[in-house]
Amino acid sequence: MYALPLQTGELVAIKKIRVGEKGEGVNVTALREVKLLRELHHPNIVRLLDVWPSRRGIALVFEYMETDLERVIRDRAVLLTGADVKAYLRMVLAGLAHCHARWVVHRDVKPDNFLLASSGALKLADFGLARPYGSPDRPFTHQVFARWYRAPELLYGSTCYGPGVDVWAAGCIFAELLLRRPWFSAESDVGVLNKIFTALGTPRDANWGGLRAMPAFVEFQPTPPAPLRSLFPNVAVAPDDALDLLSRMVCLAPAQRISAADALRHRYFRVDPAPTPQERLPKPGRAGVRVAAAAASAKRPGGEREATPAAEAGGPAPAGMDSGDVRFLKKRRLQMDAALDDAADA
Template identity: 50%
Template sequence: MDAVERTNQEHQRRWIKDKKVGEGTYAVVYQGREAATGRKIAIKKIKLGEFKDGLDMSAVREVKYLSELRHPNIIELLDVFSAKKNLNLVLEFLDTDLEMVIKDRSLVFLPADIKSWMAMTFRGLEFCHRNCILHRDLKPNNLLLASDGQLKLADFGLARDFADPGYKMTCQVITRWYRPPELLFGARYYSTAVDIWSVGCIFAELMLRTPYLPGESDMDQLKTIFRALGTPTEEDWPGHTKLPDYVPVGQFPRLPLRDLFTAATADALNLLQSCFHYEPCRRISAHDALSHPYFFALPNPTHPSKLPKTGTQLAAAAQTTARPLEEVDANVTGKKRKLRADGDEDGVTLTRNIARKLDFRAAVGS
């Protein structure tokens, strides 16, 4: 037995599989525990030897990006080991996702709850984009929820870096209901805007408690988008008719978002619309979203520990008074005003500070 194999077995002995909790096309997920401490963990077993060329790259990417991305709103990779032609990813244990919460009709969402989930989503995504990584599969069941209420981006199997803007990428990414129109039209060069469209769909779903743009095929997905948001013109989206898979889909009028999202505030609608610009370069960035007035207007975001929880927390618990953002960090809004007064144009340092504060860690336990 060589040194590499011995090291691998040492890693393997640290973790104990208890029961299978999920299975997909490429992987099986087990609940387990750390042998020494009993701490709950998840083990994602990827059966590398059974698949065609190309699928192994998903596993490699997931390990690569999760190893690089250490952040409170991104799932933590604890260890990696191989066994019997399987690659095993040891992850922190999170047994609830945002889709489960959305579908649980016993739970009532307050506007402050939605604001908190959106803040944490943008915060995790901003960190990915700042580190030149596209997620490319954001949807409610890839947003996992920790026991303390923290939301964490998960499933980086389709992620990739975008350091080279001239490099072709596949358009066959992002689950259809959350896929932006440029990918449906076959775009091979794209940016962080594809993830922002997905976040807009998640934002809408949180408000509606049902998927916003559920198409049955790629063509039907385009029709569903255009029925909801209007058929784009050359003025709305210059050059879209030149995309590789462009086909005319029909003419649909632009309907005000207010007609459907009747309870949303003006700030919420503005942020939602900023995610849904047809021209990708006009969509808001995750960086700028964290400074959007939506996050600084009342009601303040709910403290993560007080967010609705599936099965263990009824709708009455969701009525807990939201902890004011100023109590979490009294300087955030002051810093924002000072930035404008000082004329700091880029806002990079400020937005990262705001991003850090929006996880409310300073108030945990209060």
């Protein structure tokens, strides 16, 4: 029942989580991550290989990932063609669609949480904020996501939302792939809302039922939407189909926003150019060694989360392990197994 595969010769990344720092035993975020990742198996979701007890906490063992989408976008030396953007977006949406089909909303979708494997596959990581959704009477916190990727309903303080928040963030990533800079970057919630409404127009009551009843509703000067083409003038990278999909993903009213699964069926993915095959996708020049999901926080001033128990990457994570480390891990692994068996027999 509890068959644990022994990993041999495979590079892994370890996320160490200290236990009992806040006086509440094993971290809830860590448990959530373990619980959800054990159930989610998809080529575009990072694999949790194992969980070990470690001296002062628990260690989550992930597959090793080379870099992340954030670096791809930031690296000026990388040229992203229309086909590359399409390939990345398809992997983003495929990962999310898988989560949503299993009633999990990730709630922390941003470029640095999409890790890039050496095979070119893009994988969603860091499920510390993810939650199962669908129970009608469980209020959620709206303090999720990095601020720039927060959907308008979250900025308006909604405590009852669904997978649409992830799709909004994916839409922001899509725009970021096209623009090569964050779309709605601002220092405050109101600043982000202002940027959103400048680009997409203010929401009208007719389109968004219950808009004025939102907990933190703020009236903005009515603005008409700007044509998306004026914001994304490059037709080669962003053809009309791309902008049509983008407009559906960043639809202001959550009820009318396209779902991740429907977005994957959009015309954009069926017309030329075909998405670039994974192995031919451009990679950032200095493929900085990065430990999967271990860092991922507080890199950008505006992108920081607030009031959420996230980013508890305790202890220095080993960066760039060589084969010696893997041998060590394997040995360690066997010892752990033996210890566990002893405990079971006792």
